[in-house]
Amino acid sequence: MNATGTITMTMRELDRFKVIQDVADGRLKPWRAAERLRLTTRQVRRLVGRLREHGPAGVVSRRRSKPSNNQLDAVTADRALSIIRERYADFGPTLACEKLYECHGIRLAKETVRRLMTDAGLWIPHRQRPPKVYQPRARRARVGELIQIDGSDHRWFEERAPACSLLVYIDDATSRLMMLHFTATESTFSYFEATRAYIEQHGAPGALYSDKYSVFRKTGANKDGSSVTHFGRAMYELNIDTFCANSSPAKGRVERVNLTLQDRLVKELRLRHIDTREAANACAPHFIASYNARFGKVPRSAFNAHRPLRVDENLDTILTWREPRRVTCALTLQYDRVIYLLDDTGTDRRLVGRYIDVCEYPDGRRDPRRWRRPSPQALWPALRD
Incomplete structure (x- = not known):
């Protein structure tokens, strides 16, 4: 009760007052009121007595306007x-x-x-806090100057087949689809396969823009002290820059394309009765042509930034998984629980105590490569995040 004699109640106290008033007037049994208020019958009788003695103020909590017993003391x-x-x-x-x-x-x-x-x-x-402002980034001027890549896990074949991943390559200057590749999961070898198909069809782009997925960025360090992934090392050898976006809106074009594909491409595959990754990859060029004709933009510059591969750029050698292994005094090295024996020649004997790379190819073949690895100091500046 305040100074003006007005009683202030919360909604919970008001509901309790109505129930206790019904008990006091004989319209409701105490045990019924106890069930409704989730109290004991004894407490209900106490509230009825306080209502008859003090009126509606007797139902209001006596702890109101008093400090809490658990309140933090000022000294602490x-x-x-x-x-x-x-x-x-x-x-x-x-x-x-x-x-x-x-x-x-x-x-x-x-x-x-x-x-x-x-x-x-x-x-x-x-x-x-004020909301973050993501200002739009201007498109690149030339086709192939920057390619945004991303993987989308989705039920592309709906209930006709298990879920799989779609690797999407989109040109930043024109928003054109450059490559669609269906694969089981996002992995280094699947990106190797899609990138190889891209390069063979369009040429080598200037740069690739991706998220911070483990294929593109490694949180820890390798044995040689670098943090370059196998995909990043391969792109460095192909003279293709790699960038990692700090947020999804930074590569919003490929993110929005994924949403469009999850609608249009799923229905297109349904209409064509396609339920395998092989058939979907065969159908992808027809969908890409139709999509680009509908949504493609005109670049500011007519120059194509894609370049052909040099003679010394061998995709079979570059797009491989490489692991450094130390050559023992017995001219052996171990990789994946397999011991490899080197030939007992003067050239191989000079490799004792040194590290060479074991290359693993997409088809499962493995081959120890006898060449010096680039130093981490040489690799890292080119792989900018």
């Missing part, structure tokens, strides 16, 4: 906040809460730490 709050300001000002609430307990013995709930940091201006809730 000030101490925690001073430590956060001094040492963890740029930490998130969850991490700051963990460090307060690990390093200072202050055990607080992470939501309590979040409230303290928010009130102190050290943390801004995500809902109160």
